[in-house]
Amino acid sequence: MKLTFQFSSLLLLALALVSFTADTKEPITVFLIGDSTMSVKEPKAYPETGWGMPFTAFFDETVTIDNRAMNGRSTKTFLSENRWQPVAQNLKKGDYVFIQFGHNDEVKTKQSYATEEEYVQNLTRFVKETRKKKANPILITPVARRKFDAAGKLEDTHAIYSELVRKLAKKEKVCLIDLDRKSQELLQAWGPETSKLLFVHLQPNEHPNYPAGKVDDTHFNELGAREMAQLVLAEIRNLKLDLARRIVVPAPKK
Template structure:
């Protein structure tokens, strides 16, 4: 039986649900449900290595759209792999093709009677001159433009994650990432890191005051870290 709300996730490796063999690597999509009431069901279609473009060209967006029903939600976090200029099959230009592909998600969801929500790319651990750095400024700006042009709700996960890292300081923030284990990966999250990013996404939903905001159980003052 369908629950009160069903929320679909479209995204990359920072969002996807990992298998037991991949522990401790995790994506925030694995933890997002814990910050919502039980009447909300999450369906995570995020998968590693996909950009807004390849998620479409591989037929993954169509597969999600075919499942959407009226009043469902589609949360969309794309951008990391769109910036991969050395991989032309993934790459999109921030202010042209990236925006065009995002609009495919938006229009597809709306045509099914569902509600799209854009989420800017989550921050990596890039620390320079005492500051955590946004590695995808053009894509964040382009997504913000799309949100305004299409009148779509936007969760600015880039800025909220940068603020969160800053509140922790570099040493603690580093523990959120797989690099704290393997020494190299400062993009993907440990289970603890994915959990914290999920909390930030939930808080972002709560701040939207949208049709699903009332289901959020996350509190800004509570950090399970």
């Protein structure tokens, strides 16, 4: 009887250890690479806020968010300025790279301009080099600009470059977060006037950083950044990424 009790105790202990090991999460890093709509802002730019800033609060202590996004950058300049290479070098198995460019790639008058072919080529490089390290690339379409026509319909300002991302995701079998479409739906739902509350719209002397005021329909304030980050979080859940197991923010009730 004593031996049976000891065996049962050992068996239960072994099962508990196996269960503990299975539930243990290895620390991972989620790298964010992209442009100003995602980046961390200096205090002098407030209330302008990149969606990558509130994004850090969504995950448990096993996740480190390393936001490498930078104002004015495109896939082209992210490479030419040696911003991607340190990310690729530091990737480890199980990490994630969230890749969101397009705002600056698509503007022909900017030095950051990348042709459609260059854009796809550069995104492909990010994907392949991420996978080479057994990490997880996530392609994200560029977030929508606030631009309504006279009838109150939001205009699709990223149509060409967003579609390139969608096609590449399908070709390379990469998880896609279609932030362009999701953010368009959100802005359309808020409407031409109320959607101003998500962006940097300031009256003169309303904020010390912008004494002359500011009207910016590309960059978010804190509220807008949180709303966009929530869209990304919802897609992480919808895609059933392993990263979703590490989310600490409750899913909204339907």
